[in-house]
Amino acid sequence: MSRRFEGKVAVITGGGAGIGRRYAHRLAEEGARLVIADFDPEAGARVVAELEQIGNGGLSVPMDVTDAQAAAAMADATMAAFGRLDILVNNAAVHLDHAQLPFTIEAIPEWRRVLDVNIIGGLICATACRAAMAASGGGSIINQSSMAAYSGGNAYAVSKLGLNALTVGLAAQFGPDNIRVNGIAPGLVDSEAAVEWMNHPDRKGIQDALVGGQVIKRPGTMEDLANMALFLCSDEASFITGQTILVDGGFTKKAY
Numbered sequence: 603m604s605r606r607f608e609g610k611v612a613v614i615t616g617g618g619a620g621i622g623r624r625y626a627h628r629l630a631e632e633g634a635r636l637v638i639a640d641f642d643p644e645a646g647a648r649v650v651a652e653l654e655q656i657g658n659g660g661l662s663v664p665m666d667v668t669d670a671q672a673a674a675a676m677a678d679a680t681m682a683a684f685g686r687l688d689i690l691v692n693n694a695a696v697h698l699d700h701a702q703l704p705f706t707i708e709a710i711p712e713w714r715r716v717l718d719v720n721i722i723g724g725l726i727c728a729t730a731c732r733a734a735m736a737a738s739g740g741g742s743i744i745n746q747s748s749m750a751a752y753s754g755g756n757a758y759a760v761s762k763l764g765l766n767a768l769t770v771g772l773a774a775q776f777g778p779d780n781i782r783v784n785g786i787a788p789g790l791v792d793s794e795a796a797v798e799w800m801n802h803p804d805r806k807g808i809q810d811a812l813v814g815g816q817v818i819k820r821p822g823t824m825e826d827l828a829n830m831a832l833f834l835c836s837d838e839a840s841f842i843t844g845q846t847i848l849v850d851g852g853f854t855k856k857a858y
């Protein structure tokens with residue numbers, strides 16, 4: 603196995619479960635030390651214990667990505683523990699049923715929360731980590747989007763389309779500090795939360811329907827996403843910034 607991230611330090615928001623946890627394992631396997639910034643302290647501690655098994659250890663910083671002070675403290679804690687910060691993955695989100703909201707006045711606070719976590723949370727964490735990344739010689743930020751950005755119209759889709767625009771803006775703003783900013787827009791994959799969602803009796807057959815709409819006729823996996831995330835964070839992607847890459851088996855962009 604290659605060790606593309608030997609000596610590097612990566613922060614993953616929402617790294618306590620699912621895709622963020624998978625990214626953490628894969629980055630650790632290639633030499634990175636990890637900071638798990640998740641608002642579930644038990645999940646964060648559990649992942650750090652798993653990382654210790656891989657051999658690199660890590661740091662759990664329980665926080666909400668919408669809390670600017672907590673994000674600044676997280677960046678400080680990262681520098682205090684490891685002396686550098688090279689990679690940030692903005693992965694935490696309100697998603698699945700929690701982000702499919704009624705178009706009513708009563709639901710506006712929930713709409714605000716979805717947009718706050720999924721867009722402003724990314725802006726907060728990127729801004730909080732910028733100085734530390736610049737002091738480390740630059741780095742890579744990944745914003746975790748969704749293919750829903752291109753086909754939906756609910757709060758989740760609105761938030762992920764906004765996040766894609768933020769990726770373009772951050773790439774331009776942070777470029778002078780040698781920080782690249784890209785996004786990954788997945789189709790449905792096998793995180794525990796997504797599997798539970800697709801196995802609900804109301805959604806019988808949804809996975810087959812999605813796979814049927816893909817060009818590549820197999821379910822997507824967290825491994826597919828991790829492969830892209832690690833590529834985008836690596837020096838192999840040193841000429842790529844401001845892009846959001848669909849990893850959806852060809853569901854979104856296909857010719858008929």
Ligand SMILES: NC(=O)c1ccc[n+]([C@@H]2O[C@H](COP(=O)([O-])OP(=O)(O)OC[C@H]3O[C@@H](n4cnc5c(N)ncnc54)[C@H](O)[C@@H]3O)[C@@H](O)[C@H]2O)c1
Pocket residue numbers: 615616617618619620621622639640641642645665666667668692693694695696697719723746747748749787788789790791792793794795796
């Ligand atoms: N699972 C999929 O199929 C899929 C598809 C497309 C996009 N995505 C995106 O991938 C990301 C991860 O998805 P997942 O299925 O692994 O999610 P998940 O629900 O399994 O994990 C999300 C993690 O984020 C944490 N979190 C949530 N809100 C937070 C906040 N405000 N501050 C800090 N931590 C917070 C949770 O505690 C949890 O550990 C999300 O951005 C999601 O929108 C997922």
